[in-house]
Every structure is written in structure tokens, then in C-alpha cells.
Amino acid sequence: MEIKVLHQIMDWNEDVSDEVKSTLADHRICMINVMGSPGAGKTSLITSLIEKLRADYRVGVIEGDIAGQVDAEKIAALGIPAVQLNTDGACHIEAMSIRHILPELPLDDLDVIFVENIGNLVCPAEFRIGESLRITILSIPEGDDKVEKYPLMFTDTDCLILNKYDMMPYFDFDENRVLANYETVNPGAPLFRVSSRSGEGIGELVSFIAEQIRKAGA
Amino acid sequence: MEIKVLHQIMDWNEDVSDEVKSTLADHRICMINVMGSPGAGKTSLITSLIEKLRADYRVGVIEGDIAGQVDAEKIAALGIPAVQLNTDGACHIEAMSIRHILPELPLDDLDVIFVENIGNLVCPAEFRIGESLRITILSIPEGDDKVEKYPLMFTDTDCLILNKYDMMPYFDFDENRVLANYETVNPGAPLFRVSSRSGEGIGELVSFIAEQIRKAGA
Numbered sequence: 001m002e003i004k005v006l007h008q009i010m011d012w013n014e015d016v017s018d019e020v021k022s023t024l025a026d027h028r029i030c031m032i033n034v035m036g037s038p039g040a041g042k043t044s045l046i047t048s049l050i051e052k053l054r055a056d057y058r059v060g061v062i063e064g065d066i067a068g069q070v071d072a073e074k075i076a077a078l079g080i081p082a083v084q085l086n087t088d089g090a091c092h093i094e095a096m097s098i099r100h101i102l103p104e105l106p107l108d109d110l111d112v113i114f115v116e117n118i119g120n121l122v123c124p125a126e127f128r129i130g131e132s133l134r135i136t137i138l139s140i141p142e143g144d145d146k147v148e149k150y151p152l153m154f155t156d157t158d159c160l161i162l163n164k165y166d167m168m169p170y171f172d173f174d175e176n177r178v179l180a181n182y183e184t185v186n187p188g189a190p191l192f193r194v195s196s197r198s199g200e201g202i203g204e205l206v207s208f209i210a211e212q213i214r215k216a217g218a
Numbered sequence: 219m220e221i222k223v224l225h226q227i228m229d230w231n232e233d234v235s236d237e238v239k240s241t242l243a244d245h246r247i248c249m250i251n252v253m254g255s256p257g258a259g260k261t262s263l264i265t266s267l268i269e270k271l272r273a274d275y276r277v278g279v280i281e282g283d284i285a286g287q288v289d290a291e292k293i294a295a296l297g298i299p300a301v302q303l304n305t306d307g308a309c310h311i312e313a314m315s316i317r318h319i320l321p322e323l324p325l326d327d328l329d330v331i332f333v334e335n336i337g338n339l340v341c342p343a344e345f346r347i348g349e350s351l352r353i354t355i356l357s358i359p360e361g362d363d364k365v366e367k368y369p370l371m372f373t374d375t376d377c378l379i380l381n382k383y384d385m386m387p388y389f390d391f392d393e394n395r396v397l398a399n400y401e402t403v404n405p406g407a408p409l410f411r412v413s414s415r416s417g418e419g420i421g422e423l424v425s426f427i428a429e430q431i432r433k434a435g436a
Contacts, residue, residue, distance in 0.1 A: 037256045038339045039360025068366045091309060091340035120338055121256045122309035141359030142257025148286050170388055
């Protein structure tokens, strides 16, 4: 029974996702869905990207959280339009919520919107939200077995970021294991080694994202 | 519509959870539901606990994963009865799955069963599985804002473990923030500072768990 219901919800979600996508295309906005475990470093990475991108592009942020508004406050403090989307217990963001919240952002004055999804390696991957680009973050402290254990998240992403890469010396993390598994489930997809704290690898990621923003704006 | 369906599933889940609880009580088994983010260190902690507990208690393990059997193989290699429960995409374990899989374990010859839930700080907290004890693990690299962001997981647990505590020097982790938030949502509940790698704090946690096992066996 449960599976049947899930399919119904997901079909409906896909329709709304297409609608959101079309709204964003009208405004030539690139929307980026940022996913990863709790504590993978999603907010810090978005903050680092904003610092590098804001000179050339107009950035907005939708901060998804089960509860609270800690992250939206951090982003707003940077002078960036930010809205907080509280899911009130739900473990992922659905397209319907994005449709509701989009008018709260100044769409005519944005080139890119980062959506920080709920910290979760499972359900967010199942729900398209009208995004142009999906980014999955795996941080080094989480361990090297995550692609095997949570395959959908790594299959349905447009790129993988190995975050907190400066922590490699302190953890037993077999990078080759991750690379091999990622290549198996998502052949040829790009990978970036990044540390938001040290700034390592941010440059290449910014170039990749800027290219996606330009595509959406063309 | 979605919320209504969820309530239906959850009411039904509670009934099955009570049934599992009663089966376990008949066998005087303490079942421990171990929850936390992907990479919080659930398997390593269970392994450390098995090493300390096995001299005095007969231990079994149910390993929950979306896919694969990496973790059940690790436990079975220790000579401990282990079964792998694959949720095939679902982000949490339900009581029905435990009812199905329990007969695969030698219930007459066990004092305690550890259930490693799916790596997720959200949904597992919503589903009782017939457990006697709930353990929530938060690892230091995940950050100090998790109690605010995922309150239910920290409200509905019987104890909180700050894991990878040996990593404190490498991360900006404000322990007082976590303690204050935890005390707010779950007043008086116990907390343990542990490192599975260094063995720090494992002794106190073992004493606490042994007490729960003895209660269930009495």
C-alpha cells in the first residue's frame, strides 16, 4: 500500500516540478538543488559560493529546514535575498513547496537560486523540485561507503562534491572506493574536491557553476 | 493528502510495534534502536559495544540499509548473529519489517538485539519498531546545530551520544550549544561522550546499556 501511495505523490510532484522549471526558465534563472547529509557542510559551501559568484551574478537562496531559521539568517546577513522553507517534519523538499515560496524572492533580479535541501541522503533524491542542477555533497568524515549505501543520491546528481577535503589526514577515507562506486552509478559525472574552510577546490567548482548559470541565462 | 496517509501508516506502525515489543518481552530481549546521520559512526559504535558486552550477554544485530550488506558482513565476521534488512529505497525502518525479520535471529539465545537504523536524522524518529531503548548518535564533524534543526530525533531518544569525540580539536563544535538544546527538548536525558576509535567513554555507555539489558531480562 505504502509504495502505491508514494508513486501517486511522486507523479504529482513531477508535474509541479515541470511547472516550476518553466517559471524559472521564463526568468532565465538557474536553480541549484544542494543535497547531502546533516552536517555535510551545505550552508558553508553555499556561503563560499555566494562570496565568489556575487560579483558576476545575482544570487538568491531558499533554505530548507525541518525547523528553525538559523541558516536563512546566516545568508541574509550577507545581504543576499533569502527565504526559509520549514518542512515541519518532512525529510525532503517537494516541488509544491518551491512553487509556493518562489514569489517571495525577487525573481526579476536573480540569475541563480541555491536551494539548500533537508540534510538527508535518501528522500531528497526522489523529489525533483524544478532545479536546473543537482549537487550532492559528501563530506570526508561521513566515510567512504556512502555511495554503496545510498545509491540513488549519487546516481541522480549532476555532480559530486567531496567536502571537508582538508580533513583527509584525520579519517580513514578510501577515495578510490568512492570514485569507483560513483563512476559505476553515474558514469562520467563530474567530481570536485573542496574545503569550504580552507578554500581548496572552490575555484573549479565556481567555474562549473558559472557555466550552468550562463546556460540558463542564455 | 500526504499527511493523512502518513498518519494512517503511523497508526498502523504503532500497533505492529507493540506486537514486536510483546514478542521481545516473551524472550526477555532488550532491543536497541540505534539512529543517526549517514557516517555518524553507528556500525563502528555497535562493533565497539559488542566487544565489551559479549562476555556477559548474548548479542544479535539487525543491520538496516537502503541497499547492500556491507555492515551485516562486518558484524557476522565477529561471530555474532546478524541479519541484513534492506529497505529498498525507504529512509527508515518500520515495525512491520522488524516483525518479518525477527524469526531469522535465534531469539531463545539472545539477551540484546542492536538494530542499526537507516542513516537519517528525520524519519527514523517517527517510527517505533518495538525497541526497549533508543540511542541517537551525533558525531562531532556534523556540527553543533543539529538539535535545533532536527528536534524530534533528539526529543524522542533515551540517550544522546556525542561520537568521534576525539575529533573535537579539529572542528568548531560548541558543545554547550548542543547540551543546552538537548536539555530543552529532552530534559534530564543522559548524554555520553564517546570515541569508537580511541575507546574514550565507551565504558560508561556500556554500563548504561548493560543496566537496560538486565532490566529487560528480569
